[in-house]
Amino acid sequence: MTITVGVLALQGGVIEHINLLRQAAASSFSQDNDQITFAFNEVRTTEQLQKCDALIIPGGESTTMAIVARRLGLFDALREFVKVQHKPVWGTCAGLVMLAEEASATKQGGQELVGGLDVKVLRNRYGTQIQSFVADLSLKFLGEDEKPFRGVFIRAPVVEEIISPSSGVEDSHLKKKGKSADGAVEIMGVYKNAAKVGEEQGDEEDIVAVRQGNVFGTSFHPELTGDVRIHAWWLRQVVDSLRHKDLVVRNDRA
């Protein structure tokens, strides 16, 4: 089975994701009995997106990414991919903003989102570029005894609210289309002891990783760490969801 994973390449940290995906595939799937092979492709057009089984929307700047996606006419295809075809998608940082149904602290006049996750994100929660930081996160989904994951936070958003599911009705103002992902929003990671902007110490607990059905989002940048664990975990989810779909199709035919 060959699985094509795309990385949306309009702007931001594209090659870093591709490099880590390659490493994760080599380290975690080389012994796989099912002979899974991966193709990792940059995605800039609807045609390229349609060839993908799964997609990463990287970090960068969501406002810029949205403008470029609109110019290239990619929004409908992205919404179709996430909310109608329910293919696996992972957004990191700006990618998480793009995958949220709502965002606050957006640029004036708002910004267009792909949606999929029934959450409201707060952009730039920790301030500007110079307030970037690294923090150890304990992520249970990687395994109970796993060592902490280095979370790289760069003008990072956080999930400030889990909202009620969107109705699936097209909204001409927000240009939403399709329902959000199936199922409930699961909190996959929190950053404990987060401080307010400008403060040294804090005791807030911020939601920095979420999943809802096929859609996964992280506030931080695993692709900048050299640690393949989250990429390997996500590729495993992609493989499992494709196997599941394959089974459903075969059962339907039987």
Ligand SMILES: NC(=O)CC[C@H](N)C(=O)O
């Ligand atoms: N590193 C990042 O991806 C920053 C995200 C940026 N603050 C945005 O809203 O798009």
